[in-house]
Amino acid sequence: MNEDVQSGLTRLRDLHDKVNEADRVAAVKALYGRLRSAPLLVYLCADDDPICDAAIIAADLSDEEWIDVLPQLSTRGQEAVKMRPDLRPLASKMLNIHALDGDEPSEPLLFVEDAENDNLVEKHLEPKTEEASQISALVAKIADYQKKRSTDIPLRDLEHRSYFVDAINAINFETDDSGTIIWAEGPPKGAIVGVTIAEPTFDDGPGPDAYGAAAFRQRMPLENARMRLCGAPVVAGDWRMSAIPYFGEETGRFKGYRGVMRRPNAAEDAGHNDLDVERREQLQQLIHELxxxxxxxxxxxxxxxxxxxxxxxxxxxxxxxxxxxxARRLLAGFEDIDIAAKIDAGQMESLSGLTEPDWLLERLAQRLQSLTDSKSVDLRINKAEPVRSFALDSESVERIFARLLSAAIIACENGEELRADLRTQIGGQPVNYFSLSRPSRIKGISEEQLLDPSRGIDGDSSDAPLLGLGFSLRLVRNLAKSANGSLTISDDSIGLTLPAAATSEIGLRETEIE
Structure with missing residues (x-):
């Protein structure tokens, strides 16, 4: 037995009293079909009966390994092995030969198959190998330890708390090319190593949702896919999983996924029944497939x-x-649906950061140039100096402005001028206010009508937003709201408010705008 195995078993022995029986049973059950370590099986069978029974059920050993490990098991463990329906003939015959009265044989025995008589033959051997002797010695130490241990040992060393009682909110992981998790950082390894992200979960078993499984099949990045884990309470339940594929540097061959799982936040769990969750998952999968x-x-x-x-x-x-x-128009529509679904599920979170107004205006000019050229729209944005940085990450700010201005440009007549102002309103919570003139084709329309998802734009259908003007404006409003901003509509203009940086280097040049 190598030093790592010896060290691991010794650590389990030291933690034994700090983990109650229910958690120990749950942890062993989480290893179902993946308990392939003979020394660990021997250790677990020396524990209380429920742990021993769970370990025998979870074990996955070859016939030869069973023959080697059976003499080392406790009487309870040997009895439990008898109940396994998949026990191979050699191991079954050995159980029939080996006495289960607790007495150790006077000298080591080896059971070998007699091919002619289809039976097992006992052979006396030299003393056990070093590995087997170490296992026996460790089992003896564990038994002696359990007999002598005190029931009121204080938990003096917080650095050695059991993994099974610590709270875990994130799990870093890596899979192989089949989608099986081969490495994890955070939880007990046995609770997650061996779980697959390639097949959607069925019944109460572990696995991803349909969207996550579909992303794996197509080697696409996945974001906030639902993932269910089973076993010990510290990892059991629903998680959100984000991961990207990685490839061999020399061959370019797909090697697996690397990512992180996190516990869902309150917004992702609250207020949504199972039917809504299932529909959102189906929608995400459909968008991904399209x-x-x-x-x-x-x-x-x-x-x-x-x-x-x-x-x-x-x-x-x-x-x-x-x-x-x-095709790009369709992709933009699918992206809008995906974003709307994430907002509804509470999965859309704007990240903190700073976005410079000059950078934003330059990006918008590049992004909207083909659209303004096709409509011959003159878009003029006046930046009323000084303007503070947006207190949001650049991706969120660009997403909000691009969708608002795209919808506005499409609502313009050919050759129309579209005017806008950007300024900072100073106060306890400074904000950047963007005022946009109403395009001619939506003047005189009430806010309620404009925000109607079924609302379209009269004119060339090829110009209109794929999902309608009402959907686009509602999406912008919800994006702004998720970023602690707002979208307002007056008779002559559309106003967008987003948080600005709390401090500025401009200093005395700033004046409060009423």
Missing amino acids: RTPLNAIIGFSEIIEQQLFGPASFEYRSLSRTITDE
Whole structure:
């Protein structure tokens, strides 16, 4: 027995009194089908009867290993082995030969198969190998320890608290190319190593939701997929899993996933029944399945348009450009649905950070240029200096502004001018306020009508947002709300408020805007 195994078993012995029997049983049950260590099995069978029974059920040993380990098991363990329906003939015959009265044989025995008579034959051997002797010695120490231990030992050393009673809120993990978790940091290894993320969970077993399993099949990154773990209370229950695939540096071959699991927050758990959860999971899976072929279509269309594989006629290139634009429009719509579902589930969280207004305006100009050119819209944004940084991460800020301005540009007539102002309102909680003039085609329409998800825009249907103007505006409003901001609609303008940095280097030049 190597030093790591010896050290691990000794550690288990030291922690024995700090973990109650129910938790020990749950931890062993979590190893079902994955308990392949003979020394660990011998140790567990020396514990109380429920732990011994659970260990025998969880064990996965070969016939030869059973024959080797049976003489080392307690009487209870040997009796429990008899109840296993999958016990192979050699091990069964050995149990029939080996006396279960607790007496040790006077000298070691080896049971070998007599091929001619289809039976087991006893052979006397030299004393047991060093490994077997160490196992026996350890079992004897454990038995003696359990007889002599005091029932009122204080928990003096907090650094040696059992893993099974500590709270765990995050688990780092790594899988192999089949999706089986081969490494974990955080929980007891036996509670998660061996669990797969490749197959969706059934009944009460461990596994991911359909979205997570679909992402694995297509080697796509997954974000906040639901994952269920079983076993010890410290890990049992629902988790949220985010992970990315990794590939061999030299061969480029897929090797598995690396990621993290976390406990769902209150917003993700509260107020949503099982039916809602199932529908959101189905929606996420559908979106994921639709994105993949659309990305492939975009890729092939760009190949034709750019003539990467050879010359193509003008008609083919024009058609491929149209296909690319429509596919990207569909992708944008799917992304909006995905974001709306995440907001509804409480999974959309804006991250803290700082976003410079100049960077944002430059990014928006690049992102919206093709749209403003196609509509001949003159978008003018006046930045009323000084403007503080947004107190949000750049991705969240850009997402909110891009969706608002895209919907507004589409609602403009060709050749229309769209004006906007960006300024900082100083106060106890400073905010950046963005005021946008109403496009001509939505002037005189009430806020209730504008925010109606079924609301469209009169005109060319190819210009309209895939999911309607009402859906787009409601999405922007919910995104702003999730970032501690707001969206307001007046007769002449649309106002967007987002938190600004609490301090600024501009200092005395700032004046309060009423």
